[in-house]
Amino acid sequence: MRNDWEILHIPERIRGIVELAHNLWWTWHPQARRLFRALDYQAWRESTHNPVLMLRLIPPERFAEAAQDPEFLRLYDQVLAEYQADMARPGLPLPGPVAYFCAEFGVHVSLPIYAGGLGILAGDTLKEASDLALPMVGVGLIYSQGYVTQRIREDGWPEDVHQKVLDHGAHPLEPVRGSEGPLVLPVPALEPTLRVQVFLAHIGRVPLFLLTTDIEENAPWDRAISQQLYTTDLEQRLKQEWVLGVGGMRALEALGIRPAVLHLNEGHPAFALLERLRQFMAAGLPFEQALAKTRETTVFTTHTPLPAGTDVFPFALVDRFLGPYCQAHGLPREAILELGAHPEDPQAGFNMTVFALRLSRHVNAVSQRHGEVARKIWSSVRFRGEEVRIEAVTNGVHLFTWIEPLRVQRLLDKYLGPAWRERPDDPTVWERVREIPDEELWAVHQERKEALIAELAARARKRWQEGAPAANVLALGSLLDPNVLTLGFARRFTAYKRPDLLLHDLERLKKLVTDPLRPVQIIFAGKAHPADIEGKRLIQKVFRLAKDPAFAGRIAFVEEYDQHLARFLVAGVDVWVNTPLPPLEASGTSGMKASANGVPHLSILDGWWPEGYTGANGWAFGGEEIVGDRAGPDAAALYRLLEEEIVPLYYDRGPDGIPHGFVRVMKEAIRTVSPRFCTRRMLKEYLARFYGPAAEAWAKGG
Numbered sequence: 236m237r238n239d240w241e242i243l244h245i246p247e248r249i250r251g252i253v254e255l256a257h258n259l260w261w262t263w264h265p266q267a268r269r270l271f272r273a274l275d276y277q278a279w280r281e282s283t284h285n286p287v288l289m290l291r292l293i294p295p296e297r298f299a300e301a302a303q304d305p306e307f308l309r310l311y312d313q314v315l316a317e318y319q320a321d322m323a324r325p326g327l328p329l330p331g332p333v334a335y336f337c338a339e340f341g342v343h344v345s346l347p348i349y350a351g352g353l354g355i356l357a358g359d360t361l362k363e364a365s366d367l368a369l370p371m372v373g374v375g376l377i378y379s380q381g382y383v384t385q386r387i388r389e390d391g392w393p394e395d396v397h398q399k400v401l402d403h404g405a406h407p408l409e410p411v412r413g414s415e416g417p418l419v420l421p422v423p424a425l426e427p428t429l430r431v432q433v434f435l436a437h438i439g440r441v442p443l444f445l446l447t448t449d450i451e452e453n454a455p456w457d458r459a460i461s462q463q464l465y466t467t468d469l470e471q472r473l474k475q476e477w478v479l480g481v482g483g484m485r486a487l488e489a490l491g492i493r494p495a496v497l498h499l500n501e502g503h504p505a506f507a508l509l510e511r512l513r514q515f516m517a518a519g520l521p522f523e524q525a526l527a528k529t530r531e532t533t534v535f536t537t538h539t540p541l542p543a544g545t546d547v548f549p550f551a552l553v554d555r556f557l558g559p560y561c562q563a564h565g566l567p568r569e570a571i572l573e574l575g576a577h578p579e580d581p582q583a584g585f586n587m588t589v590f591a592l593r594l595s596r597h598v599n600a601v602s603q604r605h606g607e608v609a610r611k612i613w614s615s616v617r618f619r620g621e622e623v624r625i626e627a628v629t630n631g632v633h634l635f636t637w638i639e640p641l642r643v644q645r646l647l648d649k650y651l652g653p654a655w656r657e658r659p660d661d662p663t664v665w666e667r668v669r670e671i672p673d674e675e676l677w678a679v680h681q682e683r684k685e686a687l688i689a690e691l692a693a694r695a696r697k698r699w700q701e702g703a704p705a706a707n708v709l710a711l712g713s714l715l716d717p718n719v720l721t722l723g724f725a726r727r728f729t730a731y732k733r734p735d736l737l738l739h740d741l742e743r744l745k746k747l748v749t750d751p752l753r754p755v756q757i758i759f760a761g762k763a764h765p766a767d768i769e770g771k772r773l774i775q776k777v778f779r780l781a782k783d784p785a786f787a788g789r790i791a792f793v794e795e796y797d798q799h800l801a802r803f804l805v806a807g808v809d810v811w812v813n814t815p816l817p818p819l820e821a822s823g824t825s826g827m828k829a830s831a832n833g834v835p836h837l838s839i840l841d842g843w844w845p846e847g848y849t850g851a852n853g854w855a856f857g858g859e860e861i862v863g864d865r866a867g868p869d870a871a872a873l874y875r876l877l878e879e880e881i882v883p884l885y886y887d888r889g890p891d892g893i894p895h896g897f898v899r900v901m902k903e904a905i906r907t908v909s910p911r912f913c914t915r916r917m918l919k920e921y922l923a924r925f926y927g928p929a930a931e932a933w934a935k936g937g
């Protein structure tokens with residue numbers, strides 16, 4: 236599969252390292268990480284943990300040396316054996332794979348094709364499918380410029396940087412081969428000449444097929460279709476979604492993959508259902524039966540409680556592609572356009588969520604509370620007079636990705652044994668968290684906090700060298716202190732997430748952060764969507780405070796929030812803060828990641844938290860859905876919890892210097908959140924409730 240030059244200089248004895256580098260399996264198997272580090276630590280650092288790039292940087296002599304080094308070989312053999320055994324396990328019995336479609340996949344920073352939570356969930360899902368041996372294939376798009384990068388200007392404004400970040404040779408991607416070289420396919424109806432090339436990323440056992448239009452065969456304007464994630468250009472966005480849905484299904488067909496189930500993660504890939512319909516009709520089913528079968532075999536997960544958060548395209552625009560497509564394949568154009576019309580505002584345009592709701596037998600929201608909200612929002616949408624049933628499957632996180640591997644995972648290995656890796660969703664396994672000695676958990680956590688602060692200092696130093704103004708460098712976290720209670724707030728900056736709720740009363744905040752005996756510091760991180768001016772203003776607001784000497788350098792705003800930084804933050808701060816405006820946080824997952832690392836959640840009762848909060852595993856406030864100004868009462872509740880409960884608990888040290896009361900909350904967070912809010916529990920639920928019945932419906936009559 237790979238170019239010969241890439242592997243010829245690697246000795247036969249250790250050539251398996253090439254396959255390991257090209258399978259993101261290594262990202263959640265710590266011993267595989269250790270192997271790459273041991274191979275060449277400098278290249279590992281220089282490539283920012285990208286083994287594919289690393290293999291190019293390492294001189295041939297180093298490979299020759301490694302192939303002679305008994306210690307390296309022992310580790311190599313062990314990792315390779317484990318990898319091969321994992322790949323060879325029999326899969327769960329399903330009549331065909333689940334094809335999981337999503338506009339973004341956040342698997343690892345070396346594959347920058349994600350923006351945030353939706354993509355991270357998709358990446359975690361594929362990893363879990365691999366762990367569970369659930370037959371699944373992923374389908375997504377490559378964005379050659381990735382998602383936006385933001386640099387904070389001197390005045391605090393985040394400046395968008397769009398740059399080419401994806402160079403196919405330096406990422407864990409390989410071109411898929413067809414019978415005559417690289418697989419390049421025409422996408423029907425989208426300008427007769429548009430072609431997509433299909434690439435493949437390996438997520439353990441799960442293949443992730445990624446499409447790009449940025450290839451020489453296409454005109455410049457068509458190449459641009461797969462340059463940017465979540466472009467605001469409506470026509471470009473529609474084309475992306477057409478390429479993802481229709482092109483994605485065509486790619487699977489060309490590869491001989493016949494999915495039993497389609498799972499649409501959010502509405503963007505919903506055109507896949509059109510192509511599914513066409514395929515069933517091509518196999519001989521009349522329209523109504525093909526429609527019923529498409530429906531019976533589709534799972535649709537909706538993520539936004541904001542009706543405005545769904546894509547609605549003008550009918551005329553959709554018809555430009557859908558019209559010729561329907562004509563070419565004998566599909567009833569008007570009936571299909573109508574499936575995308577919202578009953579409450581049929582003229583508004585083709586609504587991707589409404590279309591997906593009508594064509595999916597299995598629909599779910601991502602937390603119980605979101606389920607209630609979604610049922611309300613979409614109650615008027617019907618299919619053939621029948622109500623659309625929206626259930627809830629609460630999100631989870633992939634623990635082996637998100638629990639910090641060097642210290643925290645090892646601590647769990649020591650006290651929980653191998654059981655937590657084998658049955659992460661079994662609450663009884665986690666009971667033994669209580670047996671971890673306080674001083675050990677505290678020491679591990681303190682070390683993660685120091686690692687986070689050192690990482691932020693290194694980043695600040697780099698920006699200083701690049702010429703950033705001194706005050707900016709301080710605001711990036713140079714003055715953080717590992718002995719101070721540290722709050723973390725990292726997420727997309729947008730109005731409903733209210734990153735400024737903590738700033739509501741500046742005098743009260745100043746008292747908290749500058750308290751001479753029991754100070755608090757806050758680390759903020761996040762990007763705003765390029766078109767979200769309000770979100771950018773919020774970044775500016777936070778950054779100005781971070782630069783204000785009155786706050787003593789105890790407020791930091793960190794650039795470049797991505798999966799890499801997220802892993803440092805969720806393990807390294809002391810308390811994870813979440814303050815969205817209820818009921819707008821569908822689930823939220825960063826608090827789950829933090830809790831599993833022993834970083835308790837301080838959150839408004841929205842999203843997953845009403846299910847997760849036990850009274851002893853973190854802190855909760857508010858949550859009611861009240862119209863009018865909520866910021867005052869919510870901020871007051873937040874300050875009160877900090878002042879009266881969290882700060883005293885954190886600084887209440889025993890003679891051994893350890894805050895035993897606080898450590899009790901940390902343990903409760905790990906013990907109660909990990910088994911319930913992990914992807915193992917989540918994916919098993921999808922399997923039992925949706926994939927199983929849908930696959931059965933697919934197998935019936937082929």
Ligand SMILES: *Cc1c(COP(=O)(O)O)cnc(C)c1O
Pocket residue numbers: 350351352353355725726727796797798801822823824825826828
């Ligand atoms: C987990 C994660 C998110 C989602 O977090 P929310 O709590 O849902 O806002 C976003 N971005 C990154 C990089 C993440 O790791």
